[in-house]
Amino acid sequence: MTPTIKVENLRVSIPLAAGVLHAVRGISFEVAKGETLCLVGESGCGKSLTSLALMDLLPSRAKREADRIELDGADLLKLGERDMAKVRGSTMAMIFQEPMTSLNPAYTIGNQLEEGIRLHKGVSASEARERAVYLLEKVGITGASSRLGQYPHQLSGGLRQRVMIAMALMCGPDLLICDEPTTALDVTIQAQILHLLKDLQREFDMAVILITHDLGIVARVADRVAVMYAGEIIESGDVDEIFSRPTHPYTQGLMNCIPVPGKTAYGERLGTIPGIVPSMIGEMTGCAFANRCAYAEDICLKTLTTRELVPNHAVRCVRAEEVAALNAGLDTATASAGSPA
Amino acid sequence: MLVYTAKRILLAILVSLTVSALVFSLLYLSGDPATALAGERASQADIMAIRAAYGFDQPVYVQYFKWLAGAVQGEFGESVYFRLPVIDLILERLPVTMTLGVCAMIFALALSIPLGVLAAMYPNSLIDRAALLLAVVGQAMPSFWFALMLIVLFAYWVPILPASGSDSWQHFVLPTIVLGYYATPAFMRLTRTGLLDVLSSDYVRTARAKGLRPAKVLFKHALRNAIIPVVSLAAVQFGFMLTGSIIIETVFALHGAGFLAWESISRSDFPTVQAVLLLFSWFYIILTFLADLLNAWLNPRIRVA
Numbered sequence: 001m002t003p004t005i006k007v008e009n010l011r012v013s014i015p016l017a018a019g020v021l022h023a024v025r026g027i028s029f030e031v032a033k034g035e036t037l038c039l040v041g042e043s044g045c046g047k048s049l050t051s052l053a054l055m056d057l058l059p060s061r062a063k064r065e066a067d068r069i070e071l072d073g074a075d076l077l078k079l080g081e082r083d084m085a086k087v088r089g090s091t092m093a094m095i096f097q098e099p100m101t102s103l104n105p106a107y108t109i110g111n112q113l114e115e116g117i118r119l120h121k122g123v124s125a126s127e128a129r130e131r132a133v134y135l136l137e138k139v140g141i142t143g144a145s146s147r148l149g150q151y152p153h154q155l156s157g158g159l160r161q162r163v164m165i166a167m168a169l170m171c172g173p174d175l176l177i178c179d180e181p182t183t184a185l186d187v188t189i190q191a192q193i194l195h196l197l198k199d200l201q202r203e204f205d206m207a208v209i210l211i212t213h214d215l216g217i218v219a220r221v222a223d224r225v226a227v228m229y230a231g232e233i234i235e236s237g238d239v240d241e242i243f244s245r246p247t248h249p250y251t252q253g254l255m256n257c258i259p260v261p262g263k264t265a266y267g268e269r270l271g272t273i274p275g276i277v278p279s280m281i282g283e284m285t286g287c288a289f290a291n292r293c294a295y296a297e298d299i300c301l302k303t304l305t306t307r308e309l310v311p312n313h314a315v316r317c318v319r320a321e322e323v324a325a326l327n328a329g330l331d332t333a334t335a336s337a338g339s340p341a
Numbered sequence: 342m343l344v345y346t347a348k349r350i351l352l353a354i355l356v357s358l359t360v361s362a363l364v365f366s367l368l369y370l371s372g373d374p375a376t377a378l379a380g381e382r383a384s385q386a387d388i389m390a391i392r393a394a395y396g397f398d399q400p401v402y403v404q405y406f407k408w409l410a411g412a413v414q415g416e417f418g419e420s421v422y423f424r425l426p427v428i429d430l431i432l433e434r435l436p437v438t439m440t441l442g443v444c445a446m447i448f449a450l451a452l453s454i455p456l457g458v459l460a461a462m463y464p465n466s467l468i469d470r471a472a473l474l475l476a477v478v479g480q481a482m483p484s485f486w487f488a489l490m491l492i493v494l495f496a497y498w499v500p501i502l503p504a505s506g507s508d509s510w511q512h513f514v515l516p517t518i519v520l521g522y523y524a525t526p527a528f529m530r531l532t533r534t535g536l537l538d539v540l541s542s543d544y545v546r547t548a549r550a551k552g553l554r555p556a557k558v559l560f561k562h563a564l565r566n567a568i569i570p571v572v573s574l575a576a577v578q579f580g581f582m583l584t585g586s587i588i589i590e591t592v593f594a595l596h597g598a599g600f601l602a603w604e605s606i607s608r609s610d611f612p613t614v615q616a617v618l619l620l621f622s623w624f625y626i627i628l629t630f631l632a633d634l635l636n637a638w639l640n641p642r643i644r645v646a
Contacts, residue, residue, distance in 0.1 A: 057549055081555075089552035096550075101543040105642055106565050116551040151641040167551070 003030035004174050004207035005054070005092075008068040012049045012231075014061055019281040023049050023062070025231040031175070031207040031224075036198075038218040038239075039211045040254075041228030044277065047211045048097075050228075051177045054209075055094055056084050072174055090120040093168035097180040099161035103152035109163055110148030117170045128170075135166040138203075139196060158189035165196065169204065176201070178210045182217065194221055215258055219243060224312075227251050230277055230288035237313035247315045247324045249293045287317065295323050342644050345637055353630045360622040361412065365405050367618070368611055373397075377609055378421060408615075417616035422608045427616045431598060437507050438597035441516055441589070442582040448521030449528055450575065457532025458564065464537060472533070476526035488519045488592040505594035516593045520586055524578045528571055535567035542566075569639050576632030580625040 012024035136144035256271030275292035417427035496504035
């Protein structure tokens with residue numbers, strides 16, 4: 001099956017006074033129909049820029065390069081601005097992090113929902129309205145037809161995010177990119193929105209790229225995970241595989257930061273990753289995580305390769321196998337220490 | 342929206358009353374008006390006669406309410422200097438001031454908004470810098486000097502436009518440029534700043550993510566929000582153009598209402614001064630009210646306030 005989106009060696013660089021900032025440094029991934037890929041990483045790791053690069057909505061100073069970005073088999077790199085605009089919002093749609101500010105305060109919800117589909121599909125006003133009401137109901141907004149006349153400031157954050165989701169689905173996109181869709185919402189609403197996204201994905205059979213820094217969200221919605229660090233995907237694979245056998249030291253560090261119910265004792269300190277993210281200005285040799293890595297050796301500063309441990313589990317680390325073996329040993333050790341003699 | 346409008350109207354009425362009281366009290370600021378009117382060599386009997394004739398012997402609040410009642414009906418008494426009803430004097434002069442104000446406003450907006458938009462779309466570009474230069478020059482140059490330079494240039498060296506008078510549309514070209522150019526920098530910078538702000542906003546990104554054409558993103562989603570502060574400023578500036586055009590009217594010998602106010606102040610023609618002041622103040626209040634309504638239409642969040 002051909003993937004809905006296929007990205008090869010995507011790079012985003014931003015020229016600054018101090019030099020060129022390589023924000024995204026050669027990442028590749030693909031997402032199939034009905035599949036959810038979670039891009040996970042900390043602030044500044046390049047995950048949002050990746051999503052904007054796919055939409056070709058990067059800030060004007062940022063430069064996008066890639067070997068290939070294919071959507072439904074069509075090469076997006078070859079499209080001019082005018083043709084790209086036809087793709088945006090129709091076959092590829094995006095939901096943003098800030099529902100409070102992502103809707104235009106000057107226009108009604110209906111107006112903003114309908115303008116995209118009227119442009120892309122050339123439908124009549126009443127057809128667009130019908131579709132808007134249908135989708136507002138789908139995203140769980142009651143009294144949908146009366147909501148169309150409301151302005152964004154009359155809706156709560158959760159409702160606005162639902163409107164944003166409905167808006168993204170207006171033209172029936174094949175790929176939905178969600179950039180931290182629940183970060184600005186409170187926890188109960190988060191759960192509802194994630195649930196909703198999952199249901200809608202199933203119903204509309206879309207490929208979904210979900211960007212988050214929250215491993216809890218990843219565990220809940222992802223089919224596959226790509227962990228990003230300093231502009232690179234450092235580990236990727238099926239969600240169960242990544243959660244049961246995190247191999248890259250950074251992924252392991254992330255996992256250690258999460259309290260586990262029943263395992264983490266009350267008052268116990270959660271794990272942290274020592275050190276800070278390296279500057280991404282200028283060229284970088286070797287592994288970007290080496291300066292913070294407990295397993296780092298001289299070779300890590302010179303070379304960097306991606307190793308596939310098992311099918312569908314790739315780790316960008318020269319010592320991936322050794323680290324994996326060490327961990328496996330550690331696991332057996334703790335398991336035997338924990339079991340009664 | 343109805344509640345909002347009603348509130349604004351009530352506020353406008355309150356402000357009008359306050360202003361009218363202030364304008365009326367101006368009469369007594371420079372001492373006894375009867376003495377001033379009677380002149381230096383007047384006898385006590387003359388002063389008493391004038392005081393009785395103008396009603397200065399009545400209690401102040403009675404005078405105020407009589408004056409206000411007259412003003413509301415367009416009755417401002419007789420000009421001390423011209424011996425004509427004040428309202429006739431003003432009505433005769435007002436068209437000149439209005440024409441000049443409206444033309445200058447249109448000129449200023451037509452010049453500043455496109456420039457502001459271009460400057461915001463291409464920040465730090467050549468066009469942005471040129472617009473900035475235009476703004477700095479406009480802000481720094483005294484308008485009377487600019488007026489004189491234009492007269493030298495277009496009425497003397499290249500005589501294609503008249504230097505003074507108000508008989509034809511050509512007479513209004515130079516005054517319009519001078520008065521309009523004075524207001525241009527503020528409009529332009531405000532448009533630029535507002536638009537730059539809005540263009541980097543999340544909802545503009547949403548609009549782009551929908552695949553809307555750049556022109557639609559700019560005009561529908563960005564400019565409408567960016568223009569809100571410009572509307573408020575335009576109302577104030579328009580009031581200023583009408584009332585503050587005294588210098589321009591003097592330089593170009595345009596006999597407008599601003600010129601009348603200036604003449605009347607120097608002649609102690611207090612009924613005329615009061616009338617012009619009050620009318621201009623009311624005009625300001627009405628403009629502000631209209632700007633509030635326009636802003637409420639542009640920005641739905643204001644309507645509920």
